[in-house]
Amino acid sequence: MSLLFGKLTLAALPHEWFTIAGTVSMMLGGLGVALFLTYYKRWKWLWTEWLTSTDPKRIGIMYFVVASLMLARGALDAGMIWLQQALSVGSSHGYLSADHFQQIFTAHGAIMVFFVTMGFLSGLINYIMPLQIGARDVASPLLNTLSFWLYVAGAVLINLFFVFGGEFAATGWLSIAPLSGIEFSPGVGVDYWIWSLQISGLGSLLAGVNFIVTILKMRAPGMTLMRMPMFVWTSLSSMVLVVSVFPILAMTLILLTLDRQFGTHFFTSGFGGNPMLYTNLIWSWGHPEVYILMIPAFGVYSEVVSTFSQKKLFSYKSLVVAAILITLLSVLVWLHHFFTMGAGANVNAFFGIMTGVIAIPTGVQVFTWLATMYKGKINFKQPMLWFVGFICTFTLGGVAGVMLGIPGIDFQVHNSLFLVAHFHTMAIGGALFGIFCGITYWFPKITGFMLNERLGKYAFWSWIVGFFVSFMPLYILGFMGAPRRLDHYDASLGWQWLFIVAGFGFLIICLGAALQVLQIIVSVIQRKESMDVTGDPWNGRTLEWATSSPPPVYNFAIIPEVRDRDAFWDMKQYAVIARSAADEAILSESRLPRPSDALGARNDTQKITYKDIVMPKNTAIGIYISACTFFFGFAFVWHIWWLVIASAIGAIVCLIVRSFDEETEYVITAVEVEKIESINKSSTFPM
Amino acid sequence: MQKPDLQITQHNDSKTILGFWVYLMTDLIMFAVLFATYAALKTSTFGGPGPSELFSLNGALAETLILLTSSFTCGLAMLAAHRQNKNQTIIWFLVTLALGLTFLGLELKEFSQLIAEGHTWQKSAFLSSFFALVSTHGLHIAIGSLWIVVAIKQIYSRGLTPFITSKLTRLSLFWHFLDIVWIFIFTIVYLMAKV
């Protein structure tokens, strides 16, 4: 039996209330989706149009779907944490055991970082970045689907403990050693944590390689590095960080696995192992990771602030320099996460100073955005609201961060709720707001219709009010000495009311999230009235607005030529001049590059000649390989060695088979392109 | 019919090569972590023998020479590929493969000797880090060898088309990269054990 199933026995099946609840709700959800697909006969459609798609736009949308589901899971965890902390005072011990409470905050942190924020950002980069650089695809479509499916495999794995095993890691989101070693965490929880991070991390790493090559090699003619939109610059910075630090995470997790399953002694407390080594390694990934999440959000804000102020960015160059500096500096500050762990005064001083220095380029960005708004014609649509909300939270979080970066202060508030409040200010007020900002901004591009404005405003106000109500009490609690990860405290401390207030904040946040769901539903229902037929609803400046909404598979029927930093803005100016010259001949005979296809199409007098377009075919190889990887991880968790070997062979065979395949592309003929272009102007989301 | 718009295919080769370089850099960082781990744990022998007692320079030197030669023959294979000489390419890749497998054999022999003498990776942090570093490199060589086998099959059945030679370029980059990593292992693990 143990040969066949490893450590997996019937006892691992769900039998506690939360594993049963988790399993049942996952099964009901799956059943619902399956029934829906069967009833509407959509299985084949799902497989050919979506799951096997190599179109980065489709992949981007799939990222959004999975990340939204994971956001619901992470928020549920947050609510459970809050409820326990509000209830568990004095003689009452709340409704969770200490161990279960620990599992919840571990899962919450890991899910929010890896599967929510990373997922949404990957989705945005997939959808928007190729459009912004005027490309039709990413460098390797195959790698792109593989990255996505590895992310999905990780997401499934992190939820699988509900069904098999019944316990998750109780070690905190970074599973610091030696606590995460086999001696102190003998169950499968840490293994689930390891493999879901390992697999989704591999996906991120591959995506990083892919996006870097895409940005460096596939920009439209004329788009020099210094003409790239800020979102492209920040995606590049973020992906450079990904390829620099995710290998560290991968190797650290491998070493931890070796410790746990093969008896090595890297991070154990005996046999010469060195737990501090783990702390250093994991944070030298972990700190850059928070910048990996933040930097693309900076790019989103730059795009939004410039579009909605109807001005070009105040100082594009300083934003580029800031992004690069932040990228470089962020790998030099990891030690500020453990000033208290005995590195000594000089080392602490160095890392404290570096942490302070990183605030400078960050501050420069804020002033650049404000200067862009100055004297602009500001249009306070939803994306702009998220941006303004971000400026408020980010300033607060930045000040708190600089305080934490001073070793003397950190000794007072280390591991307190002050820290928790700080990083949520950054994670929610910075990264998550940036994601919402980007989604509301690009929503018409993605779907072809506008997002309901009024519900969006309500959602925004709920989020920001909820955020402050939820996290201001944590700042105060931190100053009062409340440690993080607290599952019980004494009544005489007088903390309870603050925890209760924080909980109400959480409920307001939930209201915001519910309003967002409602907003999307209402917008879909009312889409007929709010079509974006122009492809350019905000009077945009960058190339993604130059094509129709939603863009055709190939993004641009004719690859645009770029003459300016705000490429599309420039084309529009140019078209105005040409038209006012009232002489189409000037336009057609001039040597200047042509305006984009979309403009050309709108300018009906001109006849455009299309060419055949080569596009990548769909492929299921990504799904197969990541399925093998998933079983590989699962088998490792349960020590099912035959499955480890079988799935490794499976993955390798898939790779080899694919390497023989030369027919990975197909041609859309010029005639078809012309047909698509003529109807595309009025189409909506690919339903 | 008009010529297809080649935006996608045109740069394919330079794209994959750049992508492969970036991948190699990520692999290098993984090795850097292992080197750092080895450096940090080298003295944590937990009372057992340390590097200077355990490692023999002769074996490592033989492995180094074999791997260097294999890098050379891999280069010869690439030259033959550029001359479109199918048979020579296959032969030189076979030689490279043989050398790679010999290297692996020697490494496994060293490991089994250590284990037979009781110096397993469970004995101390130092031994854990030694086995992790050296066997990760060995695993790469094994993967590279498998890749050579596949490549030979591809050359054999498809000939030296641009599609295949582009793959061969990446293979040879990989192989040379492993050589460079080994030079570091040889220096840091074996040579420095003796000084």
Ligand code: HEM
């Ligand atoms: C939906 C709104 C959110 C709420 C209400 C919330 C609430 C909480 C609470 C109450 C804790 C436990 C604090 C403690 O240690 O006592 C926590 C921990 C944490 N949260 Fe959130 N959170 C939210 C969103 C996020 C997001 C978006 C991220 C990251 C991108 C995030 C990352 C983390 C991390 C890393 C931890 C630490 C887990 C650990 O201690 O190991 N959270 N959160």
Ligand SMILES: [Cu+2]
């Ligand atoms: Cu940090």
